[in-house]
Amino acid sequence: MEHRRSALRTAMVWDALHEALRARHLDVGANRPLQVIDLGGGTGGLAVRVAELGHHVLVVDPSPDALASLERRAAEVSVSAGVRGVLGDAATLLDEVQPASADVVICHGVLEVVDEPALALTSAATALVEGGCLSVLVAQRSAAVFSRAIAGHLADARALLQQRETSDSRADSAPRRFSLAELCELLASAHFTVTEVRGVRVFTDHIASTMVDSEPGAVEELHALEAAVATDPDFLAIATQLHLLATRL
Ligand SMILES: C[S@@+](CC[C@H](N)C(=O)[O-])C[C@H]1O[C@@H](n2cnc3c(N)ncnc32)[C@H](O)[C@@H]1O
Known part of the structure; x- marks a missing residue:
């Protein structure tokens, strides 16, 4: 059951990314594979799926x-030729790739942990061709505040809320969280224009798993509900994650 829940959790982000790849592929003429960078791509869950579509993926982690793990995963589904992993990080990305060489950069779950999110986004922008697409997924602060508050952890909720006012929200080595406004500002400064904003896990993380897991069909119902509110601004603030697509100007 948990496996099915977690597959459904990632499905919405994958569907949006898949569509963005399809659109970008048409833009470049569809007669060559896309050059994709997965910055902080980790064990390659996404990178391998992108390579299965026939694109070339460089994972920098x-x-x-x-x-x-990425290497093993790629071999298991016979896409090793389409996926390359290099040891590096957001700060060294441009040692690994030429400027204006990538059609798409994926940056999921990474701005929370890098030393300088602004630098990571500037590097991503430099690596992308003009018109290239960035897919960015980050943890949202307001949802974390909300979930602590409704669990009765009120002092924690207030402390988290106040991170907004500190210049380094990773001072306690906890992962950084973002507001939509902060993320949009960072993207604009790095010469991106935001094209899509999606709330991910608007309800899922606020519901006790027993409530969903014990009810037949509830996982699918929850998924349908998540899909229905993902782009509704009224629900955005309680989404655990924000998924944005942006174009390199
Ligand atoms: C939460 S995981 C996300 C993995 C993957 N992108 C995903 O969505 O499943 C964070 C990843 O960022 C990587 N990472 C940590 N510091 C980094 C840095 N400075 N630059 C790039 N990646 C980094 C970690 O090794 C890890 O693979």
């Missing part, structure tokens, strides 16, 4: 263990 500082974890040797993650890259070893």
Whole structure:
């Protein structure tokens, strides 16, 4: 059951990315594979799926263990020729790739942990061709505040809320969280224009799993509900994650 829930959790992000890849592929003429960078791509869950579509994916990640898993995963589905992993990070990305060489950059779950999110986005922008697409997924602060508050952890909720006012929200080594406005500002500064905003896990993480898991059909119902509100601004603030698509100007 948990496996099915987690597959459904990632389905919406994959569907949006898949559509963005399809659109970008048409833009470049569809007669060659897309050059895709998965920055902080980890064990390659997404990279391998992108390679299965026939595109070329470079995963840049500082974890040797993650890259070893990526290699195994790619071999298992016979896409090793389409996926390459290199040890590196957001700060060294441009040592690995030429400027204006990528059609798509994926940056999921990474701005939370890098030293300088602004630098990571500038590097991504430099690696992309003009008109190239960035897919960025980040943890949203307001949802974390909300979930702590409704669980009765009120002091934690207030402390998290106040991170907004500190210049380094990773001072306690906890992952950084973003507001939509902060993320849009970072993207604009790095010369991206936002084309799509989606709330991911608007309800899923606020519901006790027993409530969903014990009810036949509830997982699918929850997925349908998530899909229905993903782009509704009224529900955005309680989404655990924000998924944005942006174009390199
Ligand atoms: C939460 S995981 C996300 C993995 C993958 N992108 C996903 O969505 O499943 C964060 C990843 O960022 C990588 N990472 C950590 N610091 C990084 C940095 N400075 N630059 C790039 N990636 C980094 C980690 O090794 C890890 O693979």
